[in-house]
Amino acid sequence: MRLVVARCQVDYAGRLTAHLPMATRVLMIKADGSVLVHSDGGSYKPLNWMSPPCALREGSTEDGRVEWTVTGKTDDTLRILIEEVLHDSSHDLGVDPGLQKDGVEKHLQELLAEHPATLADGLTLVRREFPTAIGPVDLMCRDAEGLSVAVEIKRRGEIDGVEQLTRYLELLNRDPLLTGRGAVRGIFAAQAIKPQARVLAEDRGITCAVVDYDALRGMDDDAEHRLF
Amino acid sequence: MRLVVARCQVDYAGRLTAHLPMATRVLMIKADGSVLVHSDGGSYKPLNWMSPPCALREGSTEDGRVEWTVTGKTDDTLRILIEEVLHDSSHDLGVDPGLQKDGVEKHLQELLAEHPATLADGLTLVRREFPTAIGPVDLMCRDAEGLSVAVEIKRRGEIDGVEQLTRYLELLNRDPLLTGRGAVRGIFAAQAIKPQARVLAEDRGITCAVVDYDALRGMDDDAEHRLF
DNA sequence: TAGTCCATATCGCAA
DNA sequence: TTGCGATGTGGACTA
Numbered sequence: 001m002r003l004v005v006a007r008c009q010v011d012y013a014g015r016l017t018a019h020l021p022m023a024t025r026v027l028m029i030k031a032d033g034s035v036l037v038h039s040d041g042g043s044y045k046p047l048n049w050m051s052p053p054c055a056l057r058e059g060s061t062e063d064g065r066v067e068w069t070v071t072g073k074t075d076d077t078l079r080i081l082i083e084e085v086l087h088d089s090s091h092d093l094g095v096d097p098g099l100q101k102d103g104v105e106k107h108l109q110e111l112l113a114e115h116p117a118t119l120a121d122g123l124t125l126v127r128r129e130f131p132t133a134i135g136p137v138d139l140m141c142r143d144a145e146g147l148s149v150a151v152e153i154k155r156r157g158e159i160d161g162v163e164q165l166t167r168y169l170e171l172l173n174r175d176p177l178l179t180g181r182g183a184v185r186g187i188f189a190a191q192a193i194k195p196q197a198r199v200l201a202e203d204r205g206i207t208c209a210v211v212d213y214d215a216l217r218g219m220d221d222d223a224e225h226r227l228f
Numbered sequence: 229m230r231l232v233v234a235r236c237q238v239d240y241a242g243r244l245t246a247h248l249p250m251a252t253r254v255l256m257i258k259a260d261g262s263v264l265v266h267s268d269g270g271s272y273k274p275l276n277w278m279s280p281p282c283a284l285r286e287g288s289t290e291d292g293r294v295e296w297t298v299t300g301k302t303d304d305t306l307r308i309l310i311e312e313v314l315h316d317s318s319h320d321l322g323v324d325p326g327l328q329k330d331g332v333e334k335h336l337q338e339l340l341a342e343h344p345a346t347l348a349d350g351l352t353l354v355r356r357e358f359p360t361a362i363g364p365v366d367l368m369c370r371d372a373e374g375l376s377v378a379v380e381i382k383r384r385g386e387i388d389g390v391e392q393l394t395r396y397l398e399l400l401n402r403d404p405l406l407t408g409r410g411a412v413r414g415i416f417a418a419q420a421i422k423p424q425a426r427v428l429a430e431d432r433g434i435t436c437a438v439v440d441y442d443a444l445r446g447m448d449d450d451a452e453h454r455l456f
Numbered sequence: 457t458a459g460t461c462c463a464t465a466t467c468g469c470a471a
Numbered sequence: 472t473t474g475c476g477a478t479g480t481g482g483a484c485t486a
Binding site for chain 2: 475476477479481
Binding site: 032 | 266
């Protein structure tokens with residue numbers, strides 16, 4: 001890992017072209033050759049970068065200024081014209097042991113599988129990841145009247161999720177084993193549902209359910225076993 | 229901008245919980261208080277981070293080790309336990325003049341709005357960003373016969389774009405003002421269209437148009453004004 | 457390898 | 472501010 005602070009001008013040409021005027025920035029050069037150009041603001045996304053695999057070549061322009069050329073796998077190139085180097089240091093970091101995560105969509109599905117009644121009164125689980133020809137339905141349930149209910153779970157409820165559930169319902173409603181007592185209903189469950197997605201869902205007779213993740217976790221006796 | 233290289237352990241708790249075991253990493257602390265934890269690989273995304281606005285507090289644990297606590301706007305917290313500092317430097321970067329981009333979807337839409345006939349002979353523009361209940365249609369046009377044509381523009385033509393255009397067409401074809409002379413047609417325009425998207429589009433009677441960005445830019449008399 | 461879906465997404469624009 | 476779509480999306484998983 002090499003860290004450089006320099007007054008520089010950056011030009012990228014690849015899927016798009018982008019230009020950064022001359023200013024002081026941080027250049028991070030990773031062991032795999034990838035380069036990140038950061039300013040003193042924004043968020044974690046660099047102003048400009050080159051993803052690995054790529055190669056950095058240090059050269060100079062006709063008028064003797066330092067110029068880095070980073071070449072990517074395709075035609076991507078990142079040109080960094082350096083006017084003044086304010087800091088330059090290299091560090092051996094070794095291999096990173098990696099990140100452990102908890103609390104993504106899979107976990108939400110586990111919690112709802114344990115507590116399906118929070119989605120609709122009297123709802124009981126038939127099975128998780130119920131298989132269909134076009135992919136698994138997150139939860140297949142049965143309501144108080146014994147009718148089949150397909151549940152699609154998303155962390156954020158957007159229009160794509162409604163389309164997905166619609167495709168599932170279309171398929172499920174061709175199966176006489178499921179539709180014996182009546183058509184399969186759909187429930188679209190998410191921590192937040194966008195207005196457009198809600199309109200589309202309701203237009204298609206799909207019920208929307210906003211899920212309170214913290215409340216669900218509170219209901220789960222084993223919640224503490226998942227913490228680090 | 230402060231750059232620290234240190235052996236550290238990182239724990240994040242917010243929308244999810246995440247844990248990084250003790251290892252040597254780069255910590256980037258920006259002027260707005262945001263913190264990035266980078267390893268010597270991966271891509272531009274840090275292993276862990278805290279987005280602005282946030283506040284960093286340097287403290288120490290009961291056993292005297294250095295611990296940073298970064299607190300975000302909501303309940304987000306990032307705890308960095310530091311075992312050994314290998315490098316620590318601060319730099320004044322000033323305000324960045326910002327990034328200039330060229331070649332994104334918006335620009336493509338401008339060019340096609342100026343030259344709709346490249347999509348189909350005799351096509352003329354009615355208006356850009358034509359409003360519907362579920363969002364704006366990129367270009368609403370009229371063909372040589374006076375029939376309405378909805379154009380959806382994507383940089384990359386994938387299946388989502390076809391779904392989007394299908395929804396627009398469904399809605400537009402309920403409007404007697406547009407369908408007076410016949411049903412509204414759809415054109416799916418992109419720099420490259422994936423095979424699956426093409427199949428779906430043609431199955432729905434949507435015309436696919438592959439757009440040559442460079443050729444379009446060449447037709448545009450004012451193109452040079454957009455260059456740097 | 458190509459398709460699909462998630463993300464602590466981030467970012468920019470507009471209502 | 473919130474909603475919404477684009478992103479040089481990236482990354483993981485699957486068939």
